[in-house]
Amino acid sequence: MQPSADLEQLMVRYQQGDAAAVTELVQRLSPQLHRFFLAQFVSRRYADDLLQETWLRIHQVRHTYRPGEPVLPWLYALARNVRVDHFRRTRRREDRERQMEELPATPAVQPADPHGPDVEAMLRELPESQREVLVMLKVSGMSIEEVARATSSSVGSVKQKAHRAYEKLRRLYEA
Amino acid sequence: MRPEEFPEILPGAAPDAALTERIAASMAQDLKPVRPLPPTGTTVVRLLVVFLAIVSLGSAILGFSGLLHLSPGAIAVIFPVLAGLALLAATASANATTPGSRRRFHPAVLMAAGCAVMATVFMLVFDDHSLGSFVPEGLVCLRAGLLWAVPTAVFTWLLLRRGYAVDRAAAGVACGMFAGLAGLSVLEFHCPNFRLWHIVVWHLAVVPISAAVLAVIYFFGSKRRDAELMQ
Numbered sequence: 001m002q003p004s005a006d007l008e009q010l011m012v013r014y015q016q017g018d019a020a021a022v023t024e025l026v027q028r029l030s031p032q033l034h035r036f037f038l039a040q041f042v043s044r045r046y047a048d049d050l051l052q053e054t055w056l057r058i059h060q061v062r063h064t065y066r067p068g069e070p071v072l073p074w075l076y077a078l079a080r081n082v083r084v085d086h087f088r089r090t091r092r093r094e095d096r097e098r099q100m101e102e103l104p105a106t107p108a109v110q111p112a113d114p115h116g117p118d119v120e121a122m123l124r125e126l127p128e129s130q131r132e133v134l135v136m137l138k139v140s141g142m143s144i145e146e147v148a149r150a151t152s153s154s155v156g157s158v159k160q161k162a163h164r165a166y167e168k169l170r171r172l173y174e175a
Numbered sequence: 176m177r178p179e180e181f182p183e184i185l186p187g188a189a190p191d192a193a194l195t196e197r198i199a200a201s202m203a204q205d206l207k208p209v210r211p212l213p214p215t216g217t218t219v220v221r222l223l224v225v226f227l228a229i230v231s232l233g234s235a236i237l238g239f240s241g242l243l244h245l246s247p248g249a250i251a252v253i254f255p256v257l258a259g260l261a262l263l264a265a266t267a268s269a270n271a272t273t274p275g276s277r278r279r280f281h282p283a284v285l286m287a288a289g290c291a292v293m294a295t296v297f298m299l300v301f302d303d304h305s306l307g308s309f310v311p312e313g314l315v316c317l318r319a320g321l322l323w324a325v326p327t328a329v330f331t332w333l334l335l336r337r338g339y340a341v342d343r344a345a346a347g348v349a350c351g352m353f354a355g356l357a358g359l360s361v362l363e364f365h366c367p368n369f370r371l372w373h374i375v376v377w378h379l380a381v382v383p384i385s386a387a388v389l390a391v392i393y394f395f396g397s398k399r400r401d402a403e404l405m406q
Binding site: 027 | 276278339
């Protein structure tokens with residue numbers, strides 16, 4: 001987990017054009033962004049693509065980060081945006097290809113990592129919005145307020161999604 | 176294994192070091208200092224100045240017939256509510272164009288609630304339920320309201336164009352609501368037709384119509400911009 005003040009300082013230095021800050025930000029935040037994408041059950045190759053696209057977008061709109069604001073909600077809001085755009089593009093392309101070739105679609109989802117397949121199976125059972133909230137809270141270590149900002153929703157909505165996700169996981173675990 | 180232990184065991188293959196190095200190097204290659212967006216408060220104040228300027232100009236050109244015929248009680252209720260809604264819409268617009276901003280309500284919910292509040296205010300203030308020339312008079316007001324929503328939308332876009340909307344349609348709804356409220360305010364200053372249904376239907380329609388139009392424009396406009404950004 002990242003000390004937020006430290007990340008904020010890095011972001012400010014990045015906005016000022018400090019190349020060392022860019023490298024440090026990419027090195028420090030890429031693993032958790034990559035994990036965020038993998039947790040949506042995309043293949044490793046897709047996760048790599050999404051990571052690159054996210055950093056490209058971050059770079060293009062880095063001026064929209066306001067100094068003094070938390071970095072992670074800003075970063076994850078952009079990462080979600082990239083993921084949604086990527087998903088729409090992929091779905092359109094796959095639809096076109098299916099129409100043209102009428103071949104059965106290749107499963108887009110592949111297990112990304114052999115660790116804990118039972119956890120993956122349980123996570124698959126969660127609706128995407130609940131899974132996303134859970135990953136941000138538990139993997140990225142964000143607070144509920146930060147997750148609410150990143151997902152453009154209210155704190156109450158995030159709490160509700162997290163609660164439902166925990167309940168469902170508990171039920172699955174006990175079953 | 177308990178659900179609380181998931182962070183330790185979730186799929187977590189780290190990206191290749193070569194990949195992150197390549198990303199960092201390509202970002203560092205094109206690294207210029209950038210000016211961050213101003214604080215939300217500053218943007219909101221600028222938007223409200225635009226709102227005030229356009230409403231003043233519109234009312235000055237069309238005339239203040241409505242204001243002159245309204246009772247002091249009606250003025251004391253209608254205009255503060257409009258100002259409050261404009262403040263909320265300006266804040267929602269500024270937040271919608273900044274990734275990771277706090278959002279208490281979806282702009283569409285805010286717009287629906289705002290319209291409901293304004294409709295309630297009108298029902299409390301006006302009691303003439305006759306229809307008169309409902310459609311012809313209504314269309315004149317709708318056109319005038321939308322006409323003044325257009326410059327507000329243009330200036331709003333100019334002020335917010337450096338931002339980035341992660342939810343494009345929501346940003347359009349917020350900005351459209353703000354522009355529509357400017358059009359509605361001009362009508363309240365200008366229109367001396369105090370028939371309740373004329374005001375509730377035709378004046379208020381400026382807000383959702385502006386919001387819907389701008390939602391479509393923002394959605395497709397931002398989509399094109401995103402495509403350009405990724406090239």
